[in-house]
Amino acid sequence: MRIPIQDVTPETGTAEIFGWVHEVRDLGGLAFFLIRDRTGIIQVTVPKKKASEHVLTAIKEVSRESVVRISGTVKAIDKAPGGRELVPEVFQIISRSESPMPLDVVEKVPAELDTRLDSRFLDARRPRVAAVFTIRSAVIHKVNEFLFSHGFVNITTPKVVAAATEGGTELFPIAYFEKEAFLNQSPQLYKQMMMAAGFEKVFEIGPIFRAEEHNTTKHLNEATSIDVEVSFADHYEVMNLLEDLVRDTYLHVADHCQDALANLEIRDFAVPDCPFPRLNYAEAIAIAQKKIEEPIGYGDDLNSAAERAIGEEMGCHYFIVDWPTEIKPYYAMPFEHDPSICKAFDMMHPRMELSSGAQRVHQHDLLVQQISAKGLNPESFEFYLTPFRYGMPPHAGWGLGAERVVMTMLGLGNIREAVLFPRDRHRLVP
Ligand code: AMO
Numbered sequence: 001m002r003i004p005i006q007d008v009t010p011e012t013g014t015a016e017i018f019g020w021v022h023e024v025r026d027l028g029g030l031a032f033f034l035i036r037d038r039t040g041i042i043q044v045t046v047p048k049k050k051a052s053e054h055v056l057t058a059i060k061e062v063s064r065e066s067v068v069r070i071s072g073t074v075k076a077i078d079k080a081p082g083g084r085e086l087v088p089e090v091f092q093i094i095s096r097s098e099s100p101m102p103l104d105v106v107e108k109v110p111a112e113l114d115t116r117l118d119s120r121f122l123d124a125r126r127p128r129v130a131a132v133f134t135i136r137s138a139v140i141h142k143v144n145e146f147l148f149s150h151g152f153v154n155i156t157t158p159k160v161v162a163a164a165t166e167g168g169t170e171l172f173p174i175a176y177f178e179k180e181a182f183l184n185q186s187p188q189l190y191k192q193m194m195m196a197a198g199f200e201k202v203f204e205i206g207p208i209f210r211a212e213e214h215n216t217t218k219h220l221n222e223a224t225s226i227d228v229e230v231s232f233a234d235h236y237e238v239m240n241l242l243e244d245l246v247r248d249t250y251l252h253v254a255d256h257c258q259d260a261l262a263n264l265e266i267r268d269f270a271v272p273d274c275p276f277p278r279l280n281y282a283e284a285i286a287i288a289q290k291k292i293e294e295p296i297g298y299g300d301d302l303n304s305a306a307e308r309a310i311g312e313e314m315g316c317h318y319f320i321v322d323w324p325t326e327i328k329p330y331y332a333m334p335f336e337h338d339p340s341i342c343k344a345f346d347m348m349h350p351r352m353e354l355s356s357g358a359q360r361v362h363q364h365d366l367l368v369q370q371i372s373a374k375g376l377n378p379e380s381f382e383f384y385l386t387p388f389r390y391g392m393p394p395h396a397g398w399g400l401g402a403e404r405v406v407m408t409m410l411g412l413g414n415i416r417e418a419v420l421f422p423r424d425r426h427r428l429v430p
Contacts, residue, residue, distance in 0.1 A: 006039035008074055010084050016071035017042065017086065018094070020125065021064050023106060031059050034081070035070060038130065043080035044070055045087055058091040065097035065105055065125075113414060120420060120430060131260035132417060135253055136406045138260075140205060142252035143226055143402075146245050152201040152228070157190035159183060159207060163380050170211045172221075183209035186399060188331065189384040191229035192360060195395040196387035200231040205402065215425045216304070217414045218352050220403060222423040228357075229397035235333075235343040235359040238396045239319055242347055242355060243276045245400075246317060250409065264410060272317045276347070279314070280322040287313050299324055304352070311350030320346045330370040332358040347398070349408040357398025364388035 001016060008015045019037035026032075033044040046059055062068060072088035103111055103119040105126060116123040123129050148154070160176060161184045172183040187204050194202045208225045230238055250271040253261070261269055279287075284306075288296050291309035296302075302310070302320075310320075325334045325342040332344040344358035361367045367388055368378045378385060406418040416422040421430055 004039040005035065005037045005042045006082075008042055008082075008084060008086065010074050010076040012074050014072065015074050015086060016069065016090075018067070018069050020105075021062055021066050021068060021097075024062070024064055033059075033062075035068065035086075036125075041081050043077075043085040044072075044091075045080075045085045046091070047087070052089070055088055055091045058093055061096070062091075062093050063097050063099050065099075065101060065122075066093055067095040067097075068092060069094055113416060117416060117422065117427065118430070124420070127263045128265075129417075131257075131263035132406065132410060132412070133420065134260040135257050135264075135410060136402070136418060138253050138257050139249055139406060139409070140402065142249045143205065143245065146248055147203045147228070150201070150241070152203045153199050155187075155191070155194060155199070155202045155204050156206065157184070157187040157204060159209070163189075163384075172209050172211045185210055186225065187227045188329075188399070189381075191227055191397060192331070192395065193384065193387050195229055195231045195362075196390065196392045198231075200393075201229075203228045208399075213425070217416075218304075218404065218407070220415055220419060220422055220424060224402035224419075226400040226402055226405075227397070228400075229395055231393040231395045233359075233396045234394070235321075235345055235357065235396050238357055238359075238398055239278075239321075239345055239347070240275070242357070242398055242400065243272075243274045243317070243319075246276075246347075246354075246405070247272055247274050249405070253409065266410065277314060277316065277318045279310070279318055279320050281320055281324065281341070282322070284310050284320050299326065301327055302346075302353075307348065307352055308350075311348060311352075314348070315350060317350075317354075318348050320348060328358065330367065330374045330376070331360045333361050343396075345398075347400070349404070351408055352404060354404050354408065355398050355400040357396065359394070359396040362388065362392045362394045364392070 002018050003015045005017055005019060008017065017035060019035040022034040022036040022041060024033055029048055031046040034041050035044055046055060069092040070086060070088045071090045072086050074084055074086055076083060077085045101122060103115060103122040105122055107126060160181050162181060170185060174181050174183060186208050191202055204227045208223050210221060212219045212221060254269050254271055282298060285296060285298055287310045288306035292305045294305060296306055322341045323344045325340055328342050328344040332342040334342045346353050347355040361370060364385060371378045371381060403415050403418040407415050412418055
């Protein structure tokens with residue numbers, strides 16, 4: 001019966017393992033193999049004089065990264081990984097790997113990210129790459145657990161849609177019978193409609209599509225958004241929820257992903273403190289003006305240089321609040337005392353923006369006015385506007401980029417490292 005490699009100890013006496021041939025070393029009379037599965041690595045030692053004919057044939061034919069089944073006797077040995085080795089009675093090649101391979105799994109030859117992504121199935125055999133996706137999985141697990149335990153209902157909204165949500169420029173048009181259709185940029189309009197349906201607290205973790213022309217280290221054309229919407233809440237309430245969720249997710253990773261963190265050589269994994277400091281937009285611009293050379297003024301969006309400069313000053317996760325109404329989407333609620341600023345916020349990591357959110361406009365006529373003010377046609381939003389005429393509660397919410405959370409949590413240099421099969425300007429396969 002198959003034993004996961006990490007569970008093989010001298011006490012098990014005998015063991016049957018399945019795995020990949022990680023390394024091969026032939027010293028004449030003795031042949032050594034390192035065999036790897038997702039749980040660990042074990043040394044297999046073949047004393048050629050004592051080995052059976054079939055074992056000798058198999059070890060001659062086997063190549064690195066082949067899949068093998070090996071069973072035999074476990075012995076304690078100090079110098080081998082995990083302090084034990086396996087001496088095989090059976091050595092079966094289940095699936096032979098061709099060589100040379102497109103990518104060196106043991107990382108003796110460092111590879112460019114593009115080469116790694118072209119052979120992602122081999123790249124992901126590397127423990128440090130597998131560790132990123134183990135942690136990403138733990139993040140998604142914790143976010144689900146956190147939101148379910150706070151009374152949220154999970155929803156699934158359409159990805160093929162007829163209208164833009166976040167402004168018209170970043171849409172992917174698709175062929176949908178005889179109609180004009182697009183890949184959705186955000187579940188925004190649908191999660192708001194579910195507030196009219198009386199669901200009160202909804203979330204979705206799913207793909208968003210942005211036709212960003214530029215290739216950067218923090219943008220993808222298909223990203224994963226963690227979207228939340230809450231009725232009878234203002235922006236402050238959903239900001240509190242967001243910072244608690246981020247802190248609890250870090251805590252979960254710290255508690256449950258020690259091996260993966262060790263594989264990534266992350267020793268000082270810092271959990272952010274709550275509450276996150278809150279900076280208003282005008283203060284953020286003033287910091288950027290002091291620190292960056294490019295001109296930036298009140299009313300400009302924050303470019304990457306500004307984000308980094310402000311992040312450096314803050315040195316921790318933080319919020320930017322009180323944004324000019326003009327540069328936030330039509331669905332952000334203007335302040336009653338000064339409609340030139342609105343109840344929108346961004347949640348930032350020192351390196352970049354992780355989330356945007358707002359208290360929403362829930363009054364039909366104001367929403368129509370704001371859609372028109374952005375130069376959009378309210379008629380193309382009728383399906384979205386109708387629910388606002390039949391009892392829409394006040395509500396607030398946010399969208400949090402899952403890849404950016406993983407990227408900043410693990411200090412990855414490129415967002416593509418946080419996605420198994422990234423989609424960018426030049427990458428449509430694998
Ligand atoms: P926004 O457009 O700011 O807001 O997106 C929310 C978060 O999603 C992530 N994100 C991306 N990540 C990688 N590549 C991209 N191209 C990309 N675009 C967005 C970011 C970003 O902060 N409807 C609003 C949310 C809301 O108000 O509820 C929205 O989509 O981390």
